[in-house]
Amino acid sequence: MRGAAHVLAVPDARVTARWWVEVMGFEIVGEPDGWVFVRSGKVTIMLGSCPDAIHPRDLGDHQYFGYLEVTDVDAWFEAVSGCGADILFPPADRPWGMREFAVRSPDGHRFMIAAAFG
Incomplete structure (x- = not known):
């Protein structure tokens, strides 16, 4: 294995990506339809807009x-x-x-x- 990426369902990928950039210091590296990919070093987080999915705050552990x-x-x-x-x-x-x-x-x-x- 050479690396890893995390895939997160979020209500609004663009809003969430802004937090990853402004607070966590990541950079936007891709914006395919419905997605925003952010990266810091070898860590990539693929944020998918899923407004109708269970909200992350309701997922418990x-x-x-x-x-x-x-x-x-x-x-x-x-x-x-x-x-x-x-x-x-x-x-x-x-x-x-x-x-x-x-x-x-x-x-x-x-x-x-x-x-x-x-």
């Missing part, structure tokens, strides 16, 4: 979609929290050797940002 690894988790935390990201918990060292924090998108999807330590 299935709101989690990804574990995104970065080189400096504390720098990412400062950057995204400074842009108004909904932080579920701040960076913490975990017994599995990762320092991580959790974020929730405005649509309700939750994900982790992490870096190895030690």
Whole structure:
């Protein structure tokens, strides 16, 4: 495997993409009909407009979609929290050797940002 992409059903792909760009620092790399693709490094998130689907905030534990690894988790935390990201918990060292924090998108999807330590 050479990489991974996440596919997210969202109410409005353009609105959600704006959040990924303005808050999370991604860039738009494609806009096929009904979709917006955003990327940061080797991480691509494919946002599909699905206005009639179950809203992500109503998915319970299935709101989690990804574990995104970065080189400096504390720098990412400062950057995204400074842009108004909904932080579920701040960076913490975990017994599995990762320092991580959790974020929730405005649509309700939750994900982790992490870096190895030690």
